[in-house]
Amino acid sequence: MASVLEVKGLKTQFFTQDGVVKAVNGISYELNEGETLGIVGESGCGKSVSVMSLMKLIPIPPGRIVGGEAIFESRDLMKIDDDEMRSVRGNKIAMIFQDPMTSLNPVLTIGKQVSEALELHLGMSKSEGRQRTVELLEMVGIPSAADRVDDYPHQFSGGMRQRVMIAMGLSCNPQILIADEPTTALDVTIQAQIVDLVKKLRDEIGMAIIWITHDLGVVAGLADRVVVMYAGFIVEEASVKDLYGDPRHPYTIGLLASLPRLDEERGRRLASIEGLPPDLIFARRLPFLCSLQLSS
């Protein structure tokens, strides 16, 4: 399969008053056409920063992409200028965010926000954009979309707003959709609906997806391949089947062990990984100490 995106040695650091935060420490992976790649890891492992770096949306300063390449359409995203990057964002690589309640502008109607990318990237007129917006909203399953395009975000529920965000993300038929924990802020039934919707749209449109989450259950049902991140490193990369069936890295084993199971014995305490990243690098998180080998 041909790869659409090739990330090589991506390094992002934040230069703060208290020292340098090494958020992403030279990660490399490939994303194939039409493939869904899950990036998992606990909070603070650099999952979001790594994809924000791809989009060049990290705040500069204090952040800086220190090194690495991201080859997309035979050019390095890290080297192109702002104008070129803007024509990639939303157009060829789209992104949806964690909290749909705050990702929509409260003073603009849904229609205006969804059609913005259409007007910017595809040069559509206002009325063409509006028409396409209605189609997109129907596609993501918003009932009576033609009436609702003129509604404001506060008139939508959380799940509906995430559908709107997906419509925004898919408006220009991107090759890659980056989803940064898009179901974390939603309740479980809505999560399932959103995951199903994304699966359905992926099969229809055929874009590649990078799906960031710390919910291993969601990844299992959606992703083809999974990358496990810890403290800015990729500690394990495997197909979904292998990862769940035969996890190799102790951190991955720890993550999987901390999942609650339906057939759990009553009264048994849920396993957890002590401490916070990047403690493991300093070998403070003892159960993993013996077999831990991080290249740094």
Place this chain on the structure above:
Amino acid sequence: MDLRLKAAGEATRPRRTLWGDVWARLRRNRPAVVGLVIIILMYFTAIFAPLIAPYEYDKIDLENVRAGPSLDHPLGTDELGRDVFSRIVWAARSAAFVSIAVTVFGLTLGILFGVSSGYLGGWVDTLIMRISDVLFAFPGLLFVFFIAATIAPTLTAWLRSIGLDDLARSDYLDYLVVIIALGLVGWPGMARLIRGQLLSLKKREFILAAQAIGVPTWRIMWRHLLPNAMPPLIVAVSGGMGAIILSEATLSFLGIGLQPPNPSWGAMLYQYYGYWRTELWPLLFIPAAVLVIIILAFSFLGDGLNEALNPQLD
């Protein structure tokens, strides 16, 4: 059955826009509505002053000085026999003109500098904020006096040099001086307000979302950030216009604002101040009452707008 009725009701519910909501809330606030009516009345009077005022503001009638109220002169006449009612009406025009011009001037500078400072940050922010710090360091009114008292000769020379001799005449020049002085002192407040708004807004996720779909910087500023910063700005403008009218009156009262015969409530206060104890018809209270009512009106409207734009559950 019930469900279907409900669904039908849902579909036909009238669409409410953001500003429609604000208006509906404002309308329920009685003081704010009274304030709004008074303010509209003032601007209406200002626009139609030549039609409303029975006399010209500077028509002198020495046969009839310091007269009490009569049918010819409903509010009496001053020491030069000028009709007080007409002067009050014409002075509304001065107040309206000055308040709008200063607001436009201050708001333009304020938005320009505030948006640049808040969104671009970095050295632009530092530069603009230090300039506004310097302006803030002077006591506001004192600084206005300083500008108003010293700018006139410079302004006259400049206007002559660019061939606008007409504007350099004292009756126009007074207005220019007042507008420039109040505008220069007023913008840092606006700029800081907008900057503060933008600083908190630009960290919000929907701005990141807009960047993620490739919206250019200027479009994010004008289309995504500024409309969100509008509510406090509208409240500030409404309160600010009352303050501007009061400042103009203060300047004119002290003799460095609008000069007679230009009509100004402040200048009238000064003019009548000399003989208010000795007269049966206390002229002094007329411009004073007008000023108090109008400033209260702006203040009520400002409060009402604040509540209407930031609805809080009790």
